[in-house]
Amino acid sequence: xxxxRNSARVFAAGLFLLSLLCSSPAFAxxxxxxTFKPPTMRVWERAIAIFEAQNPGTKVVLELGPHSSTEFHDxxxxxxxxxxxxxxxxxxxxxxxxEFVAAGWALPLxxxxxxxxxxxxxxxxxxxxxxxxxxxxxPVFVDAxxxxxxxxxxxxxxxxxxxxxxxxxxxxxxxxxxENDPSxxxxxxxxxxxxxxxxxxxxxxxxxxxxxxxxxxxxxALDEPKARAAVRFVRDKIVGEIGRKGMLAYQEPExxxxxxxxxxxxxxxxxxxxxxxxxxxxxxxxxxxxxSPLPYFPGGRSVSTLGGWQLAISRFSxxxxxxxxxxxxxxxxxxxxxxxxxxxxGPGRARLYRDPEVLEKNxxxxxxxxxxxxxxxxxxxxVYAPLSNIMQRYFSAAIAVPDSNIExxxxxxxxxxxxxxxxxxxxxxx
Amino acid sequence: xxxxxxxxLRYLFCALVLIGLFFVFPILDSLRLSFFRxxxxxxxxxxxxxxxxxxxxxxxxxxAFKALLTTLVFVxxxxxxxxxxxxxxxxxxxxxxxxxxxxxxxxxxxWAIPTVVSSQMWRFIFNDQYGVLNAFLPDxxxxxxxxxxxxxxxxxxxxxxxxxxxxxSFAALIILAGLQSIPDELYExxxxxxxxxxxxxxxxxxxxxxxxxxxxxxxRTIDALRVFDLVFVMTxxxxxxxxxxxxYYGYKKIFAEGMVGYGxxxxxxxxxxxxxxxxxxxxxxxxxxxxxEAK
Numbered sequence: 001x002x003x004x005r006n007s008a009r010v011f012a013a014g015l016f017l018l019s020l021l022c023s024s025p026a027f028a029x030x031x032x033x034x035t036f037k038p039p040t041m042r043v044w045e046r047a048i049a050i051f052e053a054q055n056p057g058t059k060v061v062l063e064l065g066p067h068s069s070t071e072f073h074d075x076x077x078x079x080x081x082x083x084x085x086x087x088x089x090x091x092x093x094x095x096x097x098x099e100f101v102a103a104g105w106a107l108p109l110x111x112x113x114x115x116x117x118x119x120x121x122x123x124x125x126x127x128x129x130x131x132x133x134x135x136x137x138x139p140v141f142v143d144a145x146x147x148x149x150x151x152x153x154x155x156x157x158x159x160x161x162x163x164x165x166x167x168x169x170x171x172x173x174x175x176x177x178x179e180n181d182p183s184x185x186x187x188x189x190x191x192x193x194x195x196x197x198x199x200x201x202x203x204x205x206x207x208x209x210x211x212x213x214x215x216x217x218x219x220x221a222l223d224e225p226k227a228r229a230a231v232r233f234v235r236d237k238i239v240g241e242i243g244r245k246g247m248l249a250y251q252e253p254e255x256x257x258x259x260x261x262x263x264x265x266x267x268x269x270x271x272x273x274x275x276x277x278x279x280x281x282x283x284x285x286x287x288x289x290x291x292s293p294l295p296y297f298p299g300g301r302s303v304s305t306l307g308g309w310q311l312a313i314s315r316f317s318x319x320x321x322x323x324x325x326x327x328x329x330x331x332x333x334x335x336x337x338x339x340x341x342x343x344x345x346g347p348g349r350a351r352l353y354r355d356p357e358v359l360e361k362n363x364x365x366x367x368x369x370x371x372x373x374x375x376x377x378x379x380x381x382x383v384y385a386p387l388s389n390i391m392q393r394y395f396s397a398a399i400a401v402p403d404s405n406i407e408x409x410x411x412x413x414x415x416x417x418x419x420x421x422x423x424x425x426x427x428x429x430x
Numbered sequence: 431x432x433x434x435x436x437x438x439l440r441y442l443f444c445a446l447v448l449i450g451l452f453f454v455f456p457i458l459d460s461l462r463l464s465f466f467r468x469x470x471x472x473x474x475x476x477x478x479x480x481x482x483x484x485x486x487x488x489x490x491x492x493x494a495f496k497a498l499l500t501t502l503v504f505v506x507x508x509x510x511x512x513x514x515x516x517x518x519x520x521x522x523x524x525x526x527x528x529x530x531x532x533x534x535x536x537x538x539x540x541w542a543i544p545t546v547v548s549s550q551m552w553r554f555i556f557n558d559q560y561g562v563l564n565a566f567l568p569d570x571x572x573x574x575x576x577x578x579x580x581x582x583x584x585x586x587x588x589x590x591x592x593x594x595x596x597x598x599s600f601a602a603l604i605i606l607a608g609l610q611s612i613p614d615e616l617y618e619x620x621x622x623x624x625x626x627x628x629x630x631x632x633x634x635x636x637x638x639x640x641x642x643x644x645x646x647x648x649x650r651t652i653d654a655l656r657v658f659d660l661v662f663v664m665t666x667x668x669x670x671x672x673x674x675x676x677x678y679y680g681y682k683k684i685f686a687e688g689m690v691g692y693g694x695x696x697x698x699x700x701x702x703x704x705x706x707x708x709x710x711x712x713x714x715x716x717x718x719x720x721x722x723e724a725k
Contacts, residue, residue, distance in 0.1 A: 070686060073686065074685045074686065077470070077685070077688070078685070081470065099471050099688075102471050102472065102473070103470050103471055103473050103688075104473050192665075192666065192668055192669070193665070193666055193667055193668025193669055193670070193671070194666050194668070244558060244577070245558070245577050245580050245581065246557070246558030246559060246577035246580050247580065248577070248579075248580035248581075248668070248669045249556075249557070249558070249577055249579040249580040249665070249668075249669070254557065254559075257559070257560070258559055261559075263559065382471040382472070383471055385471075385686050385687045385688065386687040386689065389682060389686065389687060392668075393493070393670075393671050396668045396669050396670045396671065397582075397669075397670035397671065400580070400581070400582050400668075400669040400670040401582060401670065423469070423472075427472050427474075427475055
């Protein structure tokens with residue numbers, strides 16, 4: 001008897017699991033929105049309230065994904081690969097559009113998002129969302145990397161913010177020597193083996209006149225002298241001399257914590273770090289933080305990595321018109337302004353960077369808009385993910401050991417990248 | 431008692447359906463995919479049958495080879511440490527003393543914590559600026575701020591420590607069960623014969639607990655081969671690929687890069703390695719287990 005009851009129980013559990021697999025949770029009056037948890041949930045709630053008031057009878061179902069871009073990518077692509085019709089609107093990192101377009105996952109938005117409307121947004125993210133002549137995303141957040149520095153320390157030693165990387169190293173060395181504080185380090189950046197490492201290294205390489213891939217986009221440029229020299233500089237000077245080895249395990253939060261605790265002279269990060277490093281509850285250097293474009297090498301120019309998040313519509317959504325209406329709210333003036341005011345993040349809309357109310361709360365936006373205008377996207381190719389993994393492996397191996405063989409590592413990385421890029425050449429999209 | 435085999439099958443039906451759905455089907459599908467070229471970024475290529483091409487690539491892939499090596503070193507070091515420490519813990523817990531029940535429960539805590547949580551914890555412990563590890567270091571060493579996860583030589587050791595900390599108690603649990611099945615009479619007889627406690631351990635405990643030791647070793651080996659979450663949370667394979675274990679490599683191929691065919695070949699490769707290792711264990715260990723049972 002006991003075993004029969006047990007088997008019935010197991011059978012019921014099995015049926016339950018099967019029913020979970022077969023059921024489709026999408027209803028006509030629901031709009032599914034996949035997002036990561038924003039810094040201030042209130043803004044999303046307001047946007048949803050506005051949208052639901054405009055479209056009575058429709059409910060936005062919020063699905064929270066992981067914070068890390070790589071993990072969010074895994075989740076979104078899994079849903080899109082399975083042609084999940086219960087996904088309507090999702091966030092897209094600035095590096096994804098070519099991949100999502102090639103895979104046929106993102107819906108072209110040209111009919112909803114006319115050119116006249118696009119012109120009201122910053123140019124860099126609009127370009128990043130355009131692939132093969134069509135647009136696939138509407139920018140919500142815009143990011144560009146910048147240099148944070150300790151205004152108090154630089155003033156104390158009579159330094160202006162450094163224009164070049166060698167100057168930054170010299171200033172840091174002087175300050176470290178004179179301050180004689182063993183807990184202070186010269187620089188704090190993101191050098192763990194992950195996507196952020198590619199952003200950091202691209203800034204050094206391109207500000208030295210080098211590149212990750214050449215102009216054709218089909219050949220690696222890592223094995224060029226200028227690219228190798230920049231990598232060597234990071235290994236010997238940034239990590240080897242003024243920074244700490246611990247940076248090789250840092251992503252953004254860890255590196256920001258070091259700066260906000262007053263333990264670093266210079267810090268490379270995205271705009272969000274301004275808010276946190278100037279918040280007296282979270283930061284010991286509040287009010288002493290300076291901001292400038294990233295330095296460059298003599299003969300080069302300052303290069304910031306373009307980052308940021310866009311909203312896109314799934315090709316498998318059954319209600320693209322409704323989905324666009326939601327995106328229109330999220331990228332509309334009102335919500336965009338709240339993003340700027342409440343989150344301290346750079347919005348997609350260009351006008352807000354001149355808005356007095358926004359500028360009063362976020363004085364750094366005046367500089368941000370100039371930096372974004374010059375920000376450089378990472379290589380725009382559908383095979384970016386495999387390329388990024390090869391580059392992460394190379395950069396990490398090159399800077400983690402003081403006597404790494406950069407020539408040999410660069411050669412291998414370039415060869416591996418070219419193999420992936422050959423795939424693109426051999427199997428060109430029809 | 432003389433019911434037809436259909437009755438048995440009816441009882442097994444649900445289990446078979448679930449196993450088929452969640453184990454057999456995915457394994458067979460991975461096997462099938464490993465013979466295809468399926469790249470998510472190139473949907474217009476479709477699923478193209480390429481025979482053994484993915485496997486040819488896998489055998490000449492130095493990164494996969496290094497990842498396999500990293501994994502095997504991880505398995506060898508962690509399982510031997512876990513079984514050694516596990517035996518020590520089990521021997522202590524097998525003694526009668528006040529608070530034994532409480533201690534037995536406490537020992538299991540690391541094992542009860544989800545790996546993702548404990549990995550996050552160890553990541554903080556190893557952090558160079560605010561990690562607990564550096565707080566314990568003498569001042570002379572503190573000046574250089576040890577950062578194990580930033581060092582290609584120390585990072586693999588750091589993840590091994592996290593793994594051993596977490597799963598030693600599992601080994602201890604199995605070994606403790608083995609210890610408890612040793613009849614007290616044997617020790618009584620040993621004492622009467624004038625055996626020292628070391629002699630009792632060598633001649634009574636060790637031979638009789640061996641089946642449990644081997645069982646713990648088998649479980650831990652298979653489990654350690656699948657190491658993934660520790661690396662995912664603590665290092666993401668870095669620095670310099672030093673902790674890029676094979677499961678993580680395969681995961682990145684499929685989920686991050688969209689190379690479904692090649693990633694499936696990696697997965698099948700891992701499957702074959704663990705199958706061969708399990709069979710080897712079961713042949714050698716299993717035979718001895720049966721011998722021990724027969725005695």
